[in-house]
Amino acid sequence: MNILLIHQNFPAQFKHLGPALAERGDQVVVLTPRVKEPTKWKGINVLPYTVKGSTTQGVHPWLADFETKILRGTSCFEAALALKERGFVPDVILAHHGWGESLFLKDVWPDARLGLYCELYHRSSKHETGFDPEFPSPTPGRDALRLRMKNLNNRLHEEVMDAGLSPTQYQAGTYPDAYQSRITTCHDGVDTNAIVANPDAKLQLPDGREVTPRDEVITFINRNLEPYRGYHIFMRALPDLLRRRPNAQVVLLGGDETSYGAKPPQGQTWKQIFIDEVRPQIPDQDWARVHFLGRVPYPTFLSMIQVSTVHVYLTYPFVLSWSLIEAMSAKCAIVASDTAPVREAIIGGQTGVLVDFFDRERLVEETCALLDSPERRDFLGSNARRFARERYDLKRVCLPRQLKWVDDLAATHPVRHPRD
Incomplete structure (x- = not known):
């Protein structure tokens, strides 16, 4: 299976999943701005892309946040087109969409299944935005508006995502009902065999x-x-x-x-x-x-x-x-x-x-x-x-669940972009 990983700070949440996919025989390719030259890491081909453009001076701050995501999305889109021209066609795309990088990847590969790492949906309830009264929002009456704009990236991805993965029930639960049936809760996992008590530690x-x-x-x-x-x-x-x-x-x-x-x-x-x-x-x-x-x-x-x-x-x-x-x-x-x-x-x-x-x-x-x-x-x-x-536990619990999630994702019929 051909798998494309997208993360602006790779490996991050794909630190264990990426190598596990490569180890079992999948062809895994990464697009990330974190590297400057193509490199190989634990059986994975890591390819750079450059974020082009900068935020428009004087633009409304709510739009400035989204504009940075558009810049990453279009830059990643161009890198994906170049990758497609070289003959790479992913069966599955796995992305942390928080920075907008994966916004347009379905436009390059409409038949690919897109799995998103759903870290958080921004909510304006008093239990979250207003949790700490010591640090109140300077514009509390506008928080709901600002966060609605901040969630544009989440909402646009909802149109094209085939499945989501969240590390905790709380994080999954921040997403609206329209997402819920497609989100699986599974923690990233920790290596409990390596992280142990040590009476001789210094x-x-x-x-x-x-x-x-x-x-x-x-x-x-x-x-x-x-x-x-x-x-x-x-x-x-x-x-x-x-x-x-x-x-x-x-x-x-x-x-x-x-x-x-x-x-x-x-x-x-x-x-x-x-x-x-x-x-x-x-x-x-x-x-x-x-x-x-x-x-x-x-x-x-x-x-x-x-x-x-x-x-x-x-x-x-x-x-x-x-x-x-x-x-x-x-x-x-x-x-x-x-x-x-x-x-x-x-x-x-x-x-x-x-x-x-x-x-x-x-x-x-x-x-x-x-x-x-x-x-x-x-x-x-x-x-x-x-x-x-x-x-x-990473090896016995979380990683097997993540791999199954990828396989289940690959077996689904891909969501088509609303225009198709």
Whole structure:
């Protein structure tokens, strides 16, 4: 079978599925702007395309967002035409459509089956757009309008998608009813054989000291340290945590940029804003026990969750982080926000502890209670790993389901563009 993968940041969500398809004998080709020259990766032919054009100056900001998707879509369309001229005809196209790249691929190959990675449909309910009152929308009366425009890309893809794949029930459920019968829920999967507890793990901190599972270590992980992932809540809990746990080392992992939500004021970072807010409340000797790792190689991330005594995970109702499932696989004792889709993975009192996202006092109490109870940590961590292996194991659960999804997609009659 000929399979075309489309992702602006390949391999990303296709990190495991792409190589698995190639390994079983499918011809897999990737179009992505991430590479500059054609290359081979794990049996996959990775081909570059260049995004041509730029957003029109002065255009309405709601249109500017969609224009960037049009630019990617037309650029990918041209690369697809060139690929077709070379004789490649995909049976199946798999795309993360969030950046618009796959908008016009059915116009190149109308008989191909298009499978989309359905990460999120933008909704304007108060439980999502208005979730955190500390960061209100500057134009709350227009949020529904703005998000309707932002969903143009989703809506146009709905016309041509043959099937969708979402990693959690929450994410799948954000899509309108017209999509639901075509979306399969299946997580990307984590390698629970590789991500395990390690009593001999060591993590070197920025100041040169080393921590192991025998130390008291509180961990917190974001791709970027920002409010969407509860960084402000965690930082405001730090003064009490450090005061109550004089032997604890607090380790935070994450970059200084913004992945989701509003950007900080010009010239600032969310990371530094909340450091500046809490630092006057923390004595120097306690602040010396707070360690920011920034972005690190994967082995360092793995060591971090392996030395963790209590791992804290917070998020708005949004896309679920891979790091939560990886922490579960490593048998971490987890305190997490009681938000969707966290509740799909963390069952309160069984696979972790759930706290209200905004209740930092409760966050401190539950974290300290776990630090004082090795038996409960072992109970929760063991259950978390068992749950991760049953629901999210890459090789035994998720990858076989993804491969079946591709095969089922290939067997369907392709959706035709409405004009056909």
